[in-house]
Amino acid sequence: MAHHRSTDGRAGVRGRGVSRGLVGSLLSIILVAALVLLWAQLGDRIDRQGDQAAANCVEGTTKVPVIADPDIAGPLKTLAQDYAKTRPVVRDHCVTIEVRPADAKVTLDGLAGTWDSAALGAYPAAWVPQSSIWTADLSTAKPDAIDGKPTSLVSSPVVLATAPQLAKALDGKLDWQQLPTLQKRSSSLGDYGLGSWGSIRLAMPTGAQSDATALSAQAVAMQVTRTTGALTEQDASSPRVASSVDAMLTGAPQSPDGSAAGAARSIADADDPATSPIHAVPITEQSLFQLTRSDTSARLSEVVPDGPTPIADYPIVRMAGSQVSPEQTDAVSEFFDFVSKPDQLGKLTALGFRGDAPMPEPNATVTFPITDNPMPNPEDAATVTINRLVYGPDSGPKPGGS
Structure with a gap:
């Protein structure tokens, strides 16, 4: 039998070798993968350094x-x-x-x-x-x-703080536009069966935290002008609004400390509510809630007049x-x-x-009733006009002053 031999004595070695191109491709893939890994690690390091810098308040x-x-x-x-x-x-x-x-x-x-x-x-x-x-x-x-x-x-709606006896008499029978008349007439509460009480004696504080005073004046202005949308400057500037706000302010009893809370405390502490120097005061519901939070029985009541409710x-x-x-x-x-x-x-x-x-849970005074008819914020010019009626013509800020 004949035998065939390789001429160099190494049968088939060259045919079974690995291609240089394949080796190069594998090396390229490995190099790219290494670069990607290094780039990701570098990015993570930069992110960590950024987070650390931010956590350390680099800008102080x-x-x-x-x-x-x-x-x-x-x-x-x-x-x-x-x-x-x-x-x-x-x-x-x-x-x-x-x-x-x-x-x-x-x-x-x-x-x-x-x-x-x-x-x-x-x-x-x-x-x-x-x-x-x-x-x-x-x-x-x-x-x-x-x-x-x-x-x-x-927010907090503006309500009236009154003695419980007055709140019972006024229940469902009072709206904002009646306040000027009830303030001006000396025996106005006789119409509600309280002949010995005199007028409503509505305090209108203009000291610190007296926003409820100005907001109640806005509510009166809306009703006396029969405004259905936001109160306008033209509405607020009407003579009827000026006379109504003046009627509320003229003869208003003074709060002991110039605040709504001080007036409410005066009502609550009165020995005889009929002879109290103050019968009612506009106040935010939140302030009234805080004043009465520890009361086990009602010394004050929350009255919500009909009409659009002003909101702090x-x-x-x-x-x-x-x-x-x-x-x-x-x-x-x-x-x-x-x-x-x-x-x-x-x-x-x-x-x-x-x-x-x-x-929170209601207390003996504040029940947090739903505000069905919140008053829209007036135009800025209308608000400023009402502010001047309440706080006085010289009460506004003085640009350029201190």
Whole structure:
């Protein structure tokens, strides 16, 4: 039998070898995979460094001043402490929200004029007054001081605080436009079976936190002018509105401390409600709830006159201008987004403010009835006109002043 041999003595070795092209392709794939892995690791490292830099507040710390109505400043300060626990970082700044209470009239004058930090504290990045009566004044006097349109944080309807006997007599028989007449006539409560009580003796406080006074005047203005939409400047400027507001103010009994709460306490503490120097006072429902929260029996009652109900809307006023930094502006937005979450907002509604969270249980005075007919916010010019009727012609902010 014949045998065939390779001429070089290595049978078939060359035919069974690995292609150089295949080796090159495999090396290329390995190289690309290595580069991709290195790139991903580099990206992760950069991200970690960025997160670490942000967590370390590479731009430092920033305080964000917020001024609020005294009724809501305390709970907002507590919420600011809760917000701080989240370790907020805005634009690489660690931010701290600092809430302080302040009188709305004093704050308005400062914002509309020249802010005096020595007297008023740091210029606010946001302001939460009791109602839009102040934002209307500010937007009229100095519109560029406000960043965007204010939005309501929570609300509280304006009601009348009265003695329980008077509330029973007025039940279902009172609307806002009757108040001027009941105030002016010396024996007006005789029409309700209370002949010995005299007039309604409606206190109209104009001191601190007297928004309910101006808001009740708006409600009267809407009814006497038969306005069906938002109150206009033309409506508010009518002689009938001026005479009606004047009738409410003229002869109004004085609150002991110039506030609605002080007047309500006077009614509650009277030995004889018929002879009390004050029979009624406009007040926010939330303030009335806080005043009576510990009462086991009703010393005061909540009267809701018929007609559109005025609302204290606690607007969030975001401030603009060179005194507010970009990180403060962003921090204000993030803070109030935090406050508006149901769990946080519930801490406000538990105090009697109305909002999209559970309300507290009614007490002997405040039952939190549904507000079927809330009064729309008037035009800014109308609000300013009513403010001047209530607080006086010289009560407005003085642009350029201190």
